[in-house]
Amino acid sequence: MKRVFVAILAACAALTTGAPASAATLDTVKARGSLNCGTNGQLPGFAMPDAQGVWTGFDVELCRAVAAAIFNDPSKVKFVALTAKDRFTALQAGDVDVLIRNTTWTLSRDTQLGLNATSTYYYDGQGFIVRKSLKLNSALELNDAAVCVQQGTTTELNLSDYFRANKMRLKSVTFATLDEALKAYDTGRCDAYTTDASQLYSVRLKLARPDEHVVLPEIISKEPFAAFVRHGDDQWFDIVRWVVFAMLNAEEFGITKANIDEQAKSDNPEIKRLLGTEGNFGEALGLTKDWVVRIVKLVGNYGEVFERTIGQNTPLKISRGQNALWTKGGLHYAPPVR
Amino acid sequence: MTDLAMPAHKSVAFVRTTPAPRVPRPPLPGGPLHWVRTNLFPTPFNGLLTLLVVLLFVWTVPPLVRFLFIDAVWMGTSRDACLPSAANPDPGACWAFVRTWFSFFIYGPYPMAERWRVDVFFALLAFGTAWLLWLDAPRRGLGAAFFFLVLPVVSFVLLSGFPAIGLPTVDTASWGGLLVTLVVASVGIVVSLPAGILLALGRRSTMPAVRLFSIGFIELVRGVPLITVLFMASVMLPLFVPPAWSPDKLLRALVGIAIFASAYMAEVVRAGLQSIPKGQYEAANALGLGYWRTLGLVVLPQALRVTIPNIVNNTIALFKDTTLVFFVGIFDFLRTIEIARVDPNWATPVTSTTGYAFAAIFYFVACHFMSRYATGIERRLAAGDRR
Numbered sequence: 001m002k003r004v005f006v007a008i009l010a011a012c013a014a015l016t017t018g019a020p021a022s023a024a025t026l027d028t029v030k031a032r033g034s035l036n037c038g039t040n041g042q043l044p045g046f047a048m049p050d051a052q053g054v055w056t057g058f059d060v061e062l063c064r065a066v067a068a069a070i071f072n073d074p075s076k077v078k079f080v081a082l083t084a085k086d087r088f089t090a091l092q093a094g095d096v097d098v099l100i101r102n103t104t105w106t107l108s109r110d111t112q113l114g115l116n117a118t119s120t121y122y123y124d125g126q127g128f129i130v131r132k133s134l135k136l137n138s139a140l141e142l143n144d145a146a147v148c149v150q151q152g153t154t155t156e157l158n159l160s161d162y163f164r165a166n167k168m169r170l171k172s173v174t175f176a177t178l179d180e181a182l183k184a185y186d187t188g189r190c191d192a193y194t195t196d197a198s199q200l201y202s203v204r205l206k207l208a209r210p211d212e213h214v215v216l217p218e219i220i221s222k223e224p225f226a227a228f229v230r231h232g233d234d235q236w237f238d239i240v241r242w243v244v245f246a247m248l249n250a251e252e253f254g255i256t257k258a259n260i261d262e263q264a265k266s267d268n269p270e271i272k273r274l275l276g277t278e279g280n281f282g283e284a285l286g287l288t289k290d291w292v293v294r295i296v297k298l299v300g301n302y303g304e305v306f307e308r309t310i311g312q313n314t315p316l317k318i319s320r321g322q323n324a325l326w327t328k329g330g331l332h333y334a335p336p337v338r
Numbered sequence: 339m340t341d342l343a344m345p346a347h348k349s350v351a352f353v354r355t356t357p358a359p360r361v362p363r364p365p366l367p368g369g370p371l372h373w374v375r376t377n378l379f380p381t382p383f384n385g386l387l388t389l390l391v392v393l394l395f396v397w398t399v400p401p402l403v404r405f406l407f408i409d410a411v412w413m414g415t416s417r418d419a420c421l422p423s424a425a426n427p428d429p430g431a432c433w434a435f436v437r438t439w440f441s442f443f444i445y446g447p448y449p450m451a452e453r454w455r456v457d458v459f460f461a462l463l464a465f466g467t468a469w470l471l472w473l474d475a476p477r478r479g480l481g482a483a484f485f486f487l488v489l490p491v492v493s494f495v496l497l498s499g500f501p502a503i504g505l506p507t508v509d510t511a512s513w514g515g516l517l518v519t520l521v522v523a524s525v526g527i528v529v530s531l532p533a534g535i536l537l538a539l540g541r542r543s544t545m546p547a548v549r550l551f552s553i554g555f556i557e558l559v560r561g562v563p564l565i566t567v568l569f570m571a572s573v574m575l576p577l578f579v580p581p582a583w584s585p586d587k588l589l590r591a592l593v594g595i596a597i598f599a600s601a602y603m604a605e606v607v608r609a610g611l612q613s614i615p616k617g618q619y620e621a622a623n624a625l626g627l628g629y630w631r632t633l634g635l636v637v638l639p640q641a642l643r644v645t646i647p648n649i650v651n652n653t654i655a656l657f658k659d660t661t662l663v664f665f666v667g668i669f670d671f672l673r674t675i676e677i678a679r680v681d682p683n684w685a686t687p688v689t690s691t692t693g694y695a696f697a698a699i700f701y702f703v704a705c706h707f708m709s710r711y712a713t714g715i716e717r718r719l720a721a722g723d724r725r
Contacts, residue, residue, distance in 0.1 A: 041667065041669075041677065042676065042677050042680060043680070044680050044681060044682045044685075045682065048677050048680065048681070049442065049447040049514075049669075049677065050442075050681070051438050051439045051441070051442050051678070051681070052441070052442070052450060053441075053442055053445060053446060053447035053448060053449070053450065053512075054447070055447065078509055078511050079447075079511065080511055080587070080667060081511075081667040081668075081669065082667055083665065083667060086569075086572070086573045086666070086667070089573045089574075089577070090573070093573075093576035093577045094576065094580075095576050095587075179690060186687065202680070202682045202685060205417065205682050205685030205686075206685045206686065206687060206689070206690075207687065208422060208687045209422075314682070315417075315682035315683055315685070316682050
């Protein structure tokens, strides 16, 4: 029902204005002098302001990377906090140029909303947290377990799907809000608590004794986070997609914020193409030759951003897991720049 | 004739000749025990209620005091301070968290270097409000002009910036916290009173166009929830106008709130207008006063006085309704607390509770002051009713 509604809105938008879809987004952004980036605003590690009012997080850094590639200045971003309900409409209406808001890439979102997902920048999925004292090693041992879960979410559906597929009996205990579900788990009403893995880590910190709980290795659903742009502007689509690819490639070649100046002198043809000392790939995107240099120098490569915002040195301590490069057993595989 | 003179020694039998002996006064109803009996236990049922209330207090107040003060953590730089420890096995409110995030609650993501501008705005607003609300203040006309004409312009320039005079532009997306709550509430209140009066007059007008417009406006706006108005303003509007024309997000919310508050205020004022007897209008007409002077000198002063409790009621409700702007992605005061409480650096079991307790205290204090001020005004304006 909601999808239908949003689709109707999208159709109305296309009929009445037409303007946001047809004007070249890159030109609009350049003329405005800043990028409007739609983001969460309340998700630790991904997008929220800190106590000084400075936006921080993984999604936020990606927005900054796009701004760095365009303006050579990562601060030229206006962050627009969007709720789950109005995020797509805001993008359709042209309120934001790009939506980087922990949004799962699904077929319907890619097709029915007049939007395009550019590429997966973070592989998320639903996981479980249990008490260490239960001595569980796998989610498959959760038969007959009471699981606390938030009501009416895809999380709840995934949970029952998983238990049914594995022929396990489920006693789900549902709550209206995440906080209530967590509280119930903490006070011992449930054996396990389930939500997206990226949130399990921050949720664990809210427990009375975080050290007594452990995140199980199983990921039971696919939640690939992608950046979204409007249909009909392929140049802008390419820019957003290749900014993420550039950061992944930079990590793959060991190009970091610190060593970028030395790497620019490298003889490796792949690095030369990436950093623009050979070929003209940045200009083909509508950017400058040194677009990757700008991104890495001002924001960092993918791994650096990951570690800085959600990695081991942050309170969240999310491990790379599926988000490691393909060379290190993960899923991130960026096409070559050539 | 009879002899009226009475011999001195022959007294009348029923007249006492000596004063009665002094007796101790009968026990007066009084003393603490009597007070307790008449006020707390006059009937068995009331006695039961008293006991229940006392029980309720015993159950709630000591734990609350313990949570908010005794077990509370006042100092600290990270979540470790508010986690259970040997010294404090069951920590109460984590005030250290509020201290760390306090500036965010006030300014939101407003750029650090420009926050002095917000401070100046707060000072001007406080000055203007005091001048306007203090009934014995000198030159109140000038105060009103300052509040309604100078302050909005100066605040706008100050807060959103004016590069030509060296104030860098600060986009409203970066406004937040108490700043946004005060801006939204004061715009709502300041616009709604005059607009409400006009709408109320329009609704009672004999001119059909004006009356129909007022009725339509009031009924339409009152018929939908505020959240719908805000959602329409912030989500739907940009779909129908080109991005270049689409107004600022905060402005959209401000317009939505102002429209909504005006419709409610109109009905409150209309109730006041209804309460003025027809004789007052006729008397004013007989004195040769025109429509506007009748209103200004006779009707409105009386109508507004009787509606003060309702106007204040509306104002307080509006002040709290401003929290709804967070649904359209604007960081008002409550929303900044909502953000802060998910900060992993301060994630503890008590963080959310502390944040909400702080919000509750803030809103209570703010609304309480509004209500006290209104009570004072009412008492003063009701002086004529006292004999």
